[in-house]
Amino acid sequence: MFREFRTEVEAALSAALASLDLPTDDLGVEEPPEDVSATLASSVAFRLASEVGAPPPKIAADVADAVSTAEYEYVGAVDTQGPYVNFHVSEQYDAATLDAAQDEEYGRLEPKETSVVVEHTSANPTGPVHVGRARNPILGDAIARCLDYAGYDVERHYYVNDAGRQVAVFTWAYETFDESDLPEPERNRPDYDLVRYYRKGNQWLDEAAAADVATAEAEIESIMQGLEAGDEETFERVGHVVDQVLAGMRQSLERLPAEFDAFVKETEFIRDDSADDVVGRLKESDHAVYEDDAWQLDLSEYGIEKHLVFLRSDGTTLYTTRDLAHHEWKFEHFDRAVTVLGEDHKLQAQQLKAALDVLGNDTSRLESTFYSWVNLPEGGMSTREGTGVDLDDLLDEAIARARDEVESRLDDRVRDDDLTDEDVDRIAHQVGIGAVRYDIVSKQPTKSITFEWERALDFEAQSAPYVQYVHARCCGILNDADVEREADASVLTEPEERALLRVVARFPARVEVAAEELEPHAIATYAREISETFNTFYRECPVLSAEDESVRAARVALVRAARHTVANALDTLGVEAPTSM
Template sequence: MFREFRAEVEAALADALSAAGLPTDDLGIEEPPEDVPATLASSVAFRLAGEVGAPPPGIAADLASKIDTEGYEYLSRVDSQGPYVNFHPSEAYLADTLDAAQDDEYGRLPDTDTSVVVEHTSANPTGPVHVGRARNPILGDAVARVLDFAGYDVERHYYVNDAGRQVAVFTWAYETFDESDLPDPDRRRADYDLVRYYRKGNQYLESADPEDVEAAEAEIESIMRGLEAGDDETYDRVERVVDQVLSGMRESLERLPAEFDAFVKETEFIRDGSADEVVDRLKGSEHAVYEEDAWQLGLDAFGIDKKLVFLRSDGTTLYTTRDLAHHEWKFANYDRAVTVLGEDHKLQAEQLKAALEILGNDTGQLSHAIYSYVNLPDGKMSTRRGTGIDLDNLLDEAVVRARDEVEARLDSRIRDDDLAEEDIERIARQVGIGAVRYDIVSKQPTKAITFEWERALDFEAQSAPYVQYVHARCCGILAEAEKQGFEAGRDVDPSVLDTAEEVALLRTIARFPAVVEEAAADLEPHVVATYTREFAETFNAFYRECSVLGSDGDRRDARLALVNASRATVANALGALGVEAPTSM
């Protein structure tokens, strides 16, 4: 209802400004400061002060008196406080919010009839996913979920780098070394098994005799040339390694969860000739130059100092060349393309966008979600050297720590009567993995973060368990009501929800669809996370002050409906972040 209320506010304010002969291009509508008692407010009086020649408080009071609320369903009253024009909703606003939020799909926006491909993670298939890159699948999956909730037709893609030097080294190492040359794998899974070959190969290239390294480099170069030439045998050799590693990486990612609709391989754009076609078009561009034994694009016209190399002197393409073909394929098949990238790829993203424009593409279809990295006390990590912390280890530790916290909090009677061992395991997984995911996605993407267990698993602070517990509490209240013969439903009298805590909770529930809309528009899922914390605080205030099952008649039924609305809202908000909502904790 908040979105509808906001639309009515915009229309009423614009009409009043237009009638007064004042500009309507910037209405200044926003959520009011904490000391302003309104659902929405406008700061337009600040903008108009110079034009009208009057102080903002006087302008605000004059505007408020001229705004006509007649004919609006949700806009009930307008007043002013200081420089703000304040807008207040009708009783129908809260009543319709309570009714709409009984739906388990509450918060999902209408279909936009727009297809979006979200590319994220796309880590090189050289070994297990490590923590240093964990923010990409967590943020990327949350971006995809928020877009889906906002009514977009979303596909999630993993772009597989199966044509670069790293994969060639991996293939050579896999075919060169024996099992007896390698240490035992950390886990019995394909990615952990095969990464040993990759690490052994890099160690060999760094420490072997120069003649042996030269022979190895010749074989690695042969693999890269075979891929570029479209040699089927070379493709088969590389695919055997890449697909095995990807199968293991997918198991890690699915634990987050981060699932994909397609794994699009870089070599597809070599084999179908589209990368070569991109090269031909770039060569014909006025921006193309041949310098330093390579074809490059000068991008000064786009404000980028560094040239983009798109073809080596030996006629082989680069990752970026193939990615240009990849993006043109996206543009041909989807209305929008979103790519989630680490901050170290920001320059490449700018170069890519400029090159796409040179190729004649409308880059308005393309958006990038740029993020900074997750830091751990142990510092940076390297798959090549075999140091650092794998994502699986982090998630295992999260579940163990969550189980300890859950068991410490479980009342013995509840555990004996209601929670079997498998329930405790389920809750520990939901809370532990949810804590990791929430802690990472809740931060503004461009800010570097340091993951800390104590904060992530704090049931009392602004963390996943803190929010998840609200959902569990709602489920517990509704389950107990059912035992007593009461059922939450739509046929209630919302007018009895008149305490400050009840009204505040209803108004917070009403905002959820608008929060989804904002998060999707800006590709910032942390906006939803911030909302869930505010929601949890508001619900807990209601829970402390308003007895549900201890109330009688209409008030009890209305409060049960409010609890059910809260359950649906917090479940969907967590779902939009990819965090599970436990029914008990």
């Protein structure tokens, strides 16, 4: 209802300003400061002070007097507080909020006729997903979920680098070394199995005699040339390695979960000649220069000093060249293209966007969001010699630590009467994985993260378990509720009841903003806000023991509204909502 209320406020304020012959181009409607008691407020009086020649409080009073609320359903009282014009909600607003939030799908916005492709993760298929890159699939999946909740038609894509030097080295190493040359794999999975060949190959290239390295490099170059020439046998050789590794990586990502609608390979844009088409068009552009035996784009007109190389002297394309063809394919099939990238790819993203403009594309349809790295505190986890910490290691430890935390909170009676071993396993998985996702997605992407177990798994602090426990508590109350009476929002007169209802009302608007700004951390902040507000309500307002039947029925409905809101806020972040903890 908050979105509808805001629309009504803007309409009423605009009409009032027009009636006073004042400009309506900047209404200044926003959520007010904490010391202003209103649902929305306008700071328009500040803007008009110099034009009108009166102090802001006087202007605010005149504007408030001119506001008519008669034709609006959700706008109640209008008053002023200093320079602010304050708008309060009507009783119908609360009733409509309580009714709307009884729907399990509460928070999902109406469908839009806009398709969005979200490309994220896209880690090179050379081995298991490393914990340092864990932020990409978590952030990317959360962005896709926000857009989906906001009504967009969303597809999630993983762009597979199967045409670069790394996969050529991998293919050569896989075909060169024997199992006996390698250490035991760390896990029984194809990505852990095959990464041994990749590591062995790179080690050998660093240490072997120059003549032997030259022979190997010639073989690696022939693989790259075979890909560029569209040789089917080379495609098959590379694909045999890439597909196995990718299958293993997908198992790690599905644990988060981060699932994809399509895995789009670089080689697709070599096979269909679209990369060659891009090269031909770039050569004809005014920005093309041939320097240092390579074709390059001079992008200084776009404020980019470094030239973009799009064709090597040997006639092979580069990753960015093929990515240009990839993005033109996106523009052909989708209305918007969102890409999640590490902060080390900012220059590449700038060059890509400029080159797409050179090619004549509408680059306003392309949006990139960047993230910084995830670090572990020293001593935070054990690492295997020479391999660092893989995502699987992090998730395994998260579940194990969550299990310890859950079991420490269960006394024998609760464990014996209510929770089976399977229940504890389920809760440990939901809490452990949820703690990792929530802790990572709750931070602004551009800020680096040092992941700390104590904070992430703190049931009493602002963490996933804290929010998850609120959902479980709601489920417990509703399981015990036996209410047949229809809920009447007007009996919810306690400040804690009203506060919870008002926070519930804001959820769809939070989804809308998070989707438009590509900022899922805003939903994490909201999830903490509603959890804190619910806990205050739960502490001050008895639900099942309320003496008045109408109050009891309304409070049960309010708990149900909170449950749906918390569950969907968590779902927007990709965090499971346990029904018991």
